[in-house]
Amino acid sequence: MKKVIAVAAVLISATAASVQAKPPTIPLDCGKAKGASVQRQYLDAASGGGNIYNVQVTFTGKKPAPAKVESVLRECIATAVAKDASKDVLATAWLKKRAGDRDTDDEQISPFSGSKYISYTATTKKVEVHDLVLKLKKK
Numbered sequence: 001m002k003k004v005i006a007v008a009a010v011l012i013s014a015t016a017a018s019v020q021a022k023p024p025t026i027p028l029d030c031g032k033a034k035g036a037s038v039q040r041q042y043l044d045a046a047s048g049g050g051n052i053y054n055v056q057v058t059f060t061g062k063k064p065a066p067a068k069v070e071s072v073l074r075e076c077i078a079t080a081v082a083k084d085a086s087k088d089v090l091a092t093a094w095l096k097k098r099a100g101d102r103d104t105d106d107e108q109i110s111p112f113s114g115s116k117y118i119s120y121t122a123t124t125k126k127v128e129v130h131d132l133v134l135k136l137k138k139k
Helices: 002-017 066-083
Strands: 036-043 052-060 089-096 107-109 116-121 126-131
Touching: 036 066, 052 066, 066 089, 066 116, 066 126
Parallel strands: 052 089
Antiparallel strands: 036 052, 089 107, 089 116, 116 126
16 A cells, blocks of 8 residues: 555656646546545656546545445546546545645545556556556666
């Protein structure tokens, strides 16, 4: 779980470091019926993001059941792909304990066991759950 959080932190910090013009972070109209707020961020190659979209789904209050989280992630990936299917989409879910709390206090939640994530791959046009594999740099 810590690895997933670290990857997400790198992706988010990479976005802030970018100085090139890029599409803005936009809200996505999905997941509202299930109590989530959603935004799509563009992570360009210059920022280290790899020219992908990061869809962040945030639930507030009670932690939702894994099946609900997965359902909203899949729904929101489909919404992001409908807007632009030419880029890969990574989706992450977050829990905000109380409305008004800072985003930096949100807890990442996953509907999958172990270190897994869900994404859309533009080249294959598939949404799949993957094992997180971190490659260590050799010294």
